[in-house]
Amino acid sequence: MFEISQDKEMSMIKMRSYEQPTYCYLVEEESDGKPWYFDIKHYLKIREYPETTSENDKRTLRRLASSFILNGDVLYKINHDIVLLICVDAREAGLILKEIHEGAFGTHMNGHSMAKRF
Secondary structure, three states, X not given: OOOOOOOOOOOOOOOOXXXXXXXXXXXXXXXXXXXXXXXXXXXXXXXXXXXXXXXXXXXXXXXXXXXXXXXXXXXXXXXXXXXEEEOOXXXXXXXXXXXXXXXXXXXXXXXXXXXXXX
C-alpha cells in the first residue's frame, strides 16, 4: 500500500499477464532417485557434506539446513509461523494430492463452493 495525497495525480500501475502458468515448489526426483531433501537430511543426520562439494555449496547447505528439523528419520521444514511441515518425495506428494482430491475428503471444490459449504 502507498499513500496518495488528494491534490496529486495517481501514477499508473503496470500489470503483466503470462500465457503459461508458473509453478513453485515443484517436487521432482533427481536423476539418481534421491528425493529433493536428501542432502539436507544427510547433513542434519551425520553433519557431513556430500562428496565433491564446493565451499559455496557447503555454506548454502548449512543455511538451508538451519530451517529444517530432523526427528528420528522424519524431516520437517520450519514454517515462518513455527509450524512444522513434513518433507515428502514425489511419490508421497502424489499420494497426498490424490487422497485430498479423490479420497475421504470427497471431491475437491473450487473456492466459492467451499465457502458456501462451510
